[in-house]
Amino acid sequence: DTGVSQDPRHKITKRGQNVTFRCDPISEHNRLYWYRQTLGQGPEFLTYFQNEAQLEKSRLLSDRFSAERPKGSFSTLEIQRTEQGDSAMYLCASSPPPGGTEAFFGQGTRLTVV
Amino acid sequence: GQNIDQPTEMTATEGAIVQINCTYQTSGFNGLFWYQQHAGEAPTFLSYNVLDGLEEKGRFSSFLSRSKGYSYLLLKELQMKDSASYLCAAVEQAAGNKLTFGGGTRVLVKP
Numbered sequence: 552d553t554g555v556s557q558d559p560r561h562k563i564t565k566r567g568q569n570v571t572f573r574c575d576p577i578s579e580h581n582r583l584y585w586y587r588q589t590l591g592q593g594p595e596f597l598t599y600f601q602n603e604a605q606l607e608k609s610r611l612l613s614d615r616f617s618a619e620r621p622k623g624s625f626s627t628l629e630i631q632r633t634e635q636g637d638s639a640m641y642l643c644a645s646s647p648p649p650g651g652t653e654a655f656f657g658q659g660t661r662l663t664v665v
Numbered sequence: 666g667q668n669i670d671q672p673t674e675m676t677a678t679e680g681a682i683v684q685i686n687c688t689y690q691t692s693g694f695n696g697l698f699w700y701q702q703h704a705g706e707a708p709t710f711l712s713y714n715v716l717d718g719l720e721e722k723g724r725f726s727s728f729l730s731r732s733k734g735y736s737y738l739l740l741k742e743l744q745m746k747d748s749a750s751y752l753c754a755a756v757e758q759a760a761g762n763k764l765t766f767g768g769g770t771r772v773l774v775k776p
Contacts, residue, residue: 607763
């Protein structure tokens with residue numbers, strides 16, 4: 552299967568700990584997006600990359616959040632000093648060039664901060 | 666920025682038709698997606714409209730009016746497995762085609 556892959560699928564962490572999630576997009580998709588979804592709500596945009604360049608960050612992305620896509624392939628999203636309000640599903644999506652509009656979503660990483 | 670509105674919940678009977686409306690206010694609009702999302706799963710693509718009109722795909726159809734900032738998703742011959750959330754999402758071209766989602770419409774299909 553060559554869909555978008557996210558790891559881990561579930562993460563439970565204690566408040567104050569750091570967590571890192573990984574996303575492997577569909578091969579040759581140059582755009583990669585991170586979204587956050589809380590229960591009963593639609594996904595909210597966090598950030599996106601075109602190749603290795605991070606081109607936009609939402610105001611939702613506080614200083615505790617950082618995302619990287621070092622070689623323009625996989626991406627990581629790190630949350631430092633987690634808070635209970637960070638509990639959500641973190642979704643990754645990728646889109647093909649040359650400016651494809653359809654976003655293919657991964658299965659998401661569900662974060663629970665206790 | 667963008668603002669997307671859709672109803673929170675709808676209930677319908679198996680075999681019936683349900684129409685989910687979505688209104689949007691946006692800048693740099695580059696089309697509108699509908700996604701289906703079952704509980705605990707990722708959104709899956711249903712349809713994409715960029716031009717005005719109706720797109721039909723099996724039991725599902727989607728309509729767009731750019732001048733009115735309005736779209737709907739029509740689900741026909743409802744099946745129990747159609748019970749899910751349906752997400753309307755507008756594409757913002759100026760921001761790398763990022764999606765701005767509505768809150769989702771939870772559809773409950775009853776026997």
